Amino acid sequence: MSIKYTNDHEWISIDGDIATVGVTAYALEQLGDLVFVEAPDEGRNLAKGDEAAVVESVKAASEVYAPVSGEVIEGNAAIADDPAKVSGDPTEDGWFFKIKLSDMSELDGLMDEDAYTAYVDSLD
Amino acid sequence: MSEPENDQDLLTTPLDSLHRELGAKMVPFAGYAMPVQYPAGILKEHLHTRAGASLFDVSHMGQGFLMGEHAIEAFETLVPGDYQAMAEGKTRYTVLLNDQGGIMDDLMATRIAGGLYLVVNAACKDQDFAHIEAGTKGKADLQILTDRALLALQGPKAGDVLAKLAPETADMKFMNFREVEIGGTMCFVTRSGYTGEDGFEISVPSAQAEAFARLLLDQPDVEPAGLGSRDSLRLEAGLCLYGHDITTETTPVEGDIKWVVNKRRREEGGFPGADVILDQLENGVERLRVGILPEGRAPAREGTEIQDQDGNAIGTVTSGGFGPSVGGPITMGYVKTAFAAEDTAVNLIVRGKPLAAKVVKMPFTTKSYKT
Numbered sequence: 001m002s003i004k005y006t007n008d009h010e011w012i013s014i015d016g017d018i019a020t021v022g023v024t025a026y027a028l029e030q031l032g033d034l035v036f037v038e039a040p041d042e043g044r045n046l047a048k049g050d051e052a053a054v055v056e057s058v059k060a061a062s063e064v065y066a067p068v069s070g071e072v073i074e075g076n077a078a079i080a081d082d083p084a085k086v087s088g089d090p091t092e093d094g095w096f097f098k099i100k101l102s103d104m105s106e107l108d109g110l111m112d113e114d115a116y117t118a119y120v121d122s123l124d
Numbered sequence: 125m126s127e128p129e130n131d132q133d134l135l136t137t138p139l140d141s142l143h144r145e146l147g148a149k150m151v152p153f154a155g156y157a158m159p160v161q162y163p164a165g166i167l168k169e170h171l172h173t174r175a176g177a178s179l180f181d182v183s184h185m186g187q188g189f190l191m192g193e194h195a196i197e198a199f200e201t202l203v204p205g206d207y208q209a210m211a212e213g214k215t216r217y218t219v220l221l222n223d224q225g226g227i228m229d230d231l232m233a234t235r236i237a238g239g240l241y242l243v244v245n246a247a248c249k250d251q252d253f254a255h256i257e258a259g260t261k262g263k264a265d266l267q268i269l270t271d272r273a274l275l276a277l278q279g280p281k282a283g284d285v286l287a288k289l290a291p292e293t294a295d296m297k298f299m300n301f302r303e304v305e306i307g308g309t310m311c312f313v314t315r316s317g318y319t320g321e322d323g324f325e326i327s328v329p330s331a332q333a334e335a336f337a338r339l340l341l342d343q344p345d346v347e348p349a350g351l352g353s354r355d356s357l358r359l360e361a362g363l364c365l366y367g368h369d370i371t372t373e374t375t376p377v378e379g380d381i382k383w384v385v386n387k388r389r390r391e392e393g394g395f396p397g398a399d400v401i402l403d404q405l406e407n408g409v410e411r412l413r414v415g416i417l418p419e420g421r422a423p424a425r426e427g428t429e430i431q432d433q434d435g436n437a438i439g440t441v442t443s444g445g446f447g448p449s450v451g452g453p454i455t456m457g458y459v460k461t462a463f464a465a466e467d468t469a470v471n472l473i474v475r476g477k478p479l480a481a482k483v484v485k486m487p488f489t490t491k492s493y494k495t
Contacts, residue, residue: 032352033167035446036421036453054475056423058166058356058446080421 186249225397320361362486
């Protein structure tokens, strides 16, 4: 299992052809307290770059884009009921959706942890 | 207005270094670098304001004196409020009107010895002051106060906090003004605010602003709060944000603040757009600002289309977000008058999907002013 990152601040945990997607602690810090989260429904087909989920803070709404293409096999209902779960533990309980990858080669363009850390440092 | 490209172009308030020391997240707002939140975050700052007392820096707002023997009558030619009937030391909310009855800005005007003390919105202040100066030329003298900061102390404990530092503020009532010495600083204190809570807006000389802010922050129960919570607090209180909920395209009648047209002015007219506004008061309007409560959890933001049950567009959201004290999304916007009655079911079109909502009375939370 490996974790990859996008420059839209999503993390993708890969296990075989199943990817679990969430947003990074850096992104959550930028957003502030979350008050609403909408995860995609099971069965939805997403192309890379599609709007997959919505996160809203008190001030603003932001989209979570699909970092890879595939079929959603599960959306996290627990975070929709309690958005604070995302900020509490972004990489465990705070996952957004699981997707069955349709094109494994899309993973090649993503950053590993070191590259993402360097990317975040370059933003501050 | 266009936002400056980078921080170097932004103006700063006298509390800028204090904000940074407190760990504020600074954002451009109306040409100023302003704290949108401190490390506690918008939710906590909001809830603390409803439980204790919060200190907001609103020094970006414009302050001025309109002075002279004829200042009151000259001012009344620009606004629909009755200032002649007001005693010195009383403050009244009003609006600057254009000839079509549209709102150029909303502002606070206080009767003081020899004239008026004005507080206007940051984004409008240059044009407001130019408009007031031109409109009162030869009848009154406008002095723009560029050397004063403005702090808002808001919350149920604000009264006790300030009374400890300045006992003479204890008996001030909502919309009362007094000049008070606090901690060696001469302040203009108005018992008012923009949160729906009891509290004060306090004008202090810029040179003493930081020491004064530190004195307030040293008091138990007082925490700093930024513009983010100021916005969610005012939205819960049902208060208009100029440029969004009221604009040059809306009149006070459409904006459901027709009470700014005071009785004498209603009878006499003599304010800009009086023909339009008096006609609307008599015959009604085609659209009205209302509160709208979404049934689900999704916030509906500014610009969201409002539809009736048959899918017809009936209006637009002008302010929308999450109300931390309400514990859910809250919205205000304009709807066709036929849909403005309380409990009318409407749909908010969020990301292409209709979300059930209903028209409600504002405020969304109970106001607790000291009357």
